[in-house]
Amino acid sequence: MTTRSAGEGRERENEMDQPIGIAVVGAGYWGPNLVRNAQATPGLKLRYLCDLDTERARRVLGDYSTVRVSGSLDDVLADPAVDAVAIATPAVTHLPVALAALRAGKHVLVEKPLAATYADGLELVREAEDRGLTLMLDHTFVYTPTVQHLRRLVRDGELGTVQYLDSVRINLGLVQPDVDVFWDLAPHDLSIFDAILPDGVRVARVSAHGSDPIGAGRACVGHLTLELSDGVLAHVHVNWLSPTKIRTMVVGGSRRTVVWDDLNAVQRLSVHDRGADRIEDDEDRRQAIISYRRGDTVAPALPEREALRGVMAEFAASITEKRAPLTDGWSGLRVLATLEAASASLAAGGEFVTVDHPAPHRLVTA
Numbered sequence: 001m002t003t004r005s006a007g008e009g010r011e012r013e014n015e016m017d018q019p020i021g022i023a024v025v026g027a028g029y030w031g032p033n034l035v036r037n038a039q040a041t042p043g044l045k046l047r048y049l050c051d052l053d054t055e056r057a058r059r060v061l062g063d064y065s066t067v068r069v070s071g072s073l074d075d076v077l078a079d080p081a082v083d084a085v086a087i088a089t090p091a092v093t094h095l096p097v098a099l100a101a102l103r104a105g106k107h108v109l110v111e112k113p114l115a116a117t118y119a120d121g122l123e124l125v126r127e128a129e130d131r132g133l134t135l136m137l138d139h140t141f142v143y144t145p146t147v148q149h150l151r152r153l154v155r156d157g158e159l160g161t162v163q164y165l166d167s168v169r170i171n172l173g174l175v176q177p178d179v180d181v182f183w184d185l186a187p188h189d190l191s192i193f194d195a196i197l198p199d200g201v202r203v204a205r206v207s208a209h210g211s212d213p214i215g216a217g218r219a220c221v222g223h224l225t226l227e228l229s230d231g232v233l234a235h236v237h238v239n240w241l242s243p244t245k246i247r248t249m250v251v252g253g254s255r256r257t258v259v260w261d262d263l264n265a266v267q268r269l270s271v272h273d274r275g276a277d278r279i280e281d282d283e284d285r286r287q288a289i290i291s292y293r294r295g296d297t298v299a300p301a302l303p304e305r306e307a308l309r310g311v312m313a314e315f316a317a318s319i320t321e322k323r324a325p326l327t328d329g330w331s332g333l334r335v336l337a338t339l340e341a342a343s344a345s346l347a348a349g350g351e352f353v354t355v356d357h358p359a360p361h362r363l364v365t366a
């Protein structure tokens with residue numbers, strides 16, 4: 001057994017006590033949210049807000065902030081006080097920005113999607129692994145109390161065997177100039193599926209149908225049918241043109257079914273002991289009989305907590321504990337693989353397209 005001197009022990013304790021210096025890159029739509037939550041997260045110390053528009057960055061921080069503003073990513077990455085960066089820039093810039101940060105020895109949190117293409121995402125994942133650095137996706141919904149509870153229900157077997165998943169994510173706008181509705185909205189649902197389903201269950205094939213009724217030049221209404229590796233079907237409906245906003249997900253199990261209505265602040269989650277069971281006729285084993293179960297409905301009491309605070313806490317913890325975060329680079333890569341297969345299916349008139357996934361060893365089991 002090795003021993004450690006008192007001086008070495010104190011040095012190690014002091015190192016662990018030091019906050020993780022973080023820089024936020026991008027002061028646009030999402031950057032201010034990252035700034036606010038980084039400042040409120042124990043274990044993180046916000047050092048910089050980096051944006052080409054330095055005046056916009058200063059407005060985000062306010063007049064009395066001690067956080068530094070920089071228009072140079074190179075200068076930020078050269079500062080040894082910066083241990084990590086959180087990237088909130090357009091997807092087409094994720095590869096060069098994240099790659100520069102990783103090569104500078106910084107841990108990286110990146111807004112979805114991981115990159116503009118699967119190949120770019122894979123390059124980032126490999127770079128982070130080769131350097132022993134944390135690469136984490138800001139799949140924000142995964143860190144809501146609702147999805148965390150749903151994850152436990154599925155993985156603890158409370159629902160029984162998952163039989164189907166249905167998700168609806170529709171609203172009026174915002175029609176994006178560079179991506180279709182699948183790439184804009186579906187990553188939320190795909191990342192949630194990836195987080196709640198048991199390890200090893202992946203999207204095997206995808207069929208995509210979309211339409212562009214307003215002539216925007218890209219699909220504004222879309223339907224995804226996902227065939228999972230265990231044979232279960234999942235469905236995602238995304239839409240930029242609905243006059244009403246709907247955010248619902250149904251996860252059906254052999255024992256119970258969960259309904260999540262994200263717009264219902266009073267009862268976001270309800271667990272139904274209702275469903276259909278197949279039994280066999282005692283007189284004729286070949287004859288299947290369907291029995292309908294009508295039990296209780298339970299609405300768990302869940303805390304209201306900003307999901308992005310959970311993202312930042314997980315980022316800090318994964319760095320400190322030297323472990324993979326829940327939404328690691330591989331999870332982001334699986335979402336990208338599904339989106340690219342969906343685009344191929346859409347171009348092929350909705351044909352099922354196989355989703356190719358790498359198979360890394362998954363470190364997170366919580």
